[in-house]
Amino acid sequence: NAGVTQTPKFQVLKTGQSMTLQCAQDMNHNSMYWYRQDPGMGLRLIYYSASEGTTDKGEVPNGYNVSRLNKREFSLRLESAAPSQTSVYFCASSTQGYNQPQHFGDGTRLSIL
Amino acid sequence: AQKITQTQPGMFVQEKEAVTLDCTYDTSDPSYGLFWYKQPSSGEMIFLIYQGSYDQQNATEGRYSLNFQKARKSANLVISASQLGDSAMYFCAMREAAYNFNKFYFGSGTKLNVKP
Numbered sequence: 562n563a564g565v566t567q568t569p570k571f572q573v574l575k576t577g578q579s580m581t582l583q584c585a586q587d588m589n590h591n592s593m594y595w596y597r598q599d600p601g602m603g604l605r606l607i608y609y610s611a612s613e614g615t616t617d618k619g620e621v622p623n624g625y626n627v628s629r630l631n632k633r634e635f636s637l638r639l640e641s642a643a644p645s646q647t648s649v650y651f652c653a654s655s656t657q658g659y660n661q662p663q664h665f666g667d668g669t670r671l672s673i674l
Numbered sequence: 675a676q677k678i679t680q681t682q683p684g685m686f687v688q689e690k691e692a693v694t695l696d697c698t699y700d701t702s703d704p705s706y707g708l709f710w711y712k713q714p715s716s717g718e719m720i721f722l723i724y725q726g727s728y729d730q731q732n733a734t735e736g737r738y739s740l741n742f743q744k745a746r747k748s749a750n751l752v753i754s755a756s757q758l759g760d761s762a763m764y765f766c767a768m769r770e771a772a773y774n775f776n777k778f779y780f781g782s783g784t785k786l787n788v789k790p
Contacts, residue, residue: 592776603765603782611776619777651719655778659707659771660726663778665719 563587567652567666574642574673582637582669584652592655593635594663595619595627597648604651610635642673675700678766680781687756688789694741695751695784697766705771708749710740713763713783722764725749753786761788 568583586593591612596604596619606619610629624646626638635654639646649670653663679698687693699708710722725733725740733740741750753760766781 594778604780606777609776649717653719655776657775659705659769659775660724661707661769662709662721662724663719663767664721665711667718670717 565652565654565664565666567650567669569669570667571670572672574639574671576643576673578642578673580639580642580671582639582650582652582671583634584636584666585634586652586654586664587633588654588656588664589632590654590656590664591632592657593629594653594655595625595635595637596651596653597621597646598651598668599648607637607650639671644673647671647673677701677779678768678781680766680784682784683782684785684787686787686789687753689758690755692752692754693756693786695753695764695766695786696748697750697781698746698748699766699768699779700747701768701770703770703772707769708740708742709767709769709778710738710749710751711765711767712760713765714759715762719765723751756788758788758790761786 565586594609595607608627610616613632628636649668652666655663706727708725712720723735723738737754739752763783765783768779
């Protein structure tokens, strides 16, 4: 009963390094999302994908790229990590319909030194 | 304008008492869904309860209920008989049917502390 799986759970990077966060869901959901959550704050949408083959920017897309590899997988890439990108990153998925909730992964804690 | 507003950054409640967490929303879409999530200190986001804009009755899920006042555009979460394990951040969210129907709008959250 996996749901939404994120890897890795923790990562420490140096400024300027690149990294890809992986996300996979096994619920056959069309839509997938990447959020960041800074300490004591709410969620901010980075990118989302309404369906396989489409991606759209959210509130805070700068410094990130995404790939919707297939229906199951949605990855988030930091090309040149900056300390301001230190955060907890959540992947989520949802099926169509305004009455359908998002299902979240457990998050990736990313620290950039 | 903010789509979701949670005006209580932090709240305390005595164990076994009821508590209400406020949420107001802003939309011109007649069809929308409202969701509450719990985020304990371990960090995961747990879906608690859903209310649809056309629902005639307030949603309930165990000790959680939603006080839905459509005219006031409010969807307050009520937790009855609070337990220590209810200490967490709580987020209100909305999804619209027509406008940006794939996006969810989240409030800034309320941190609830349950005192023994």
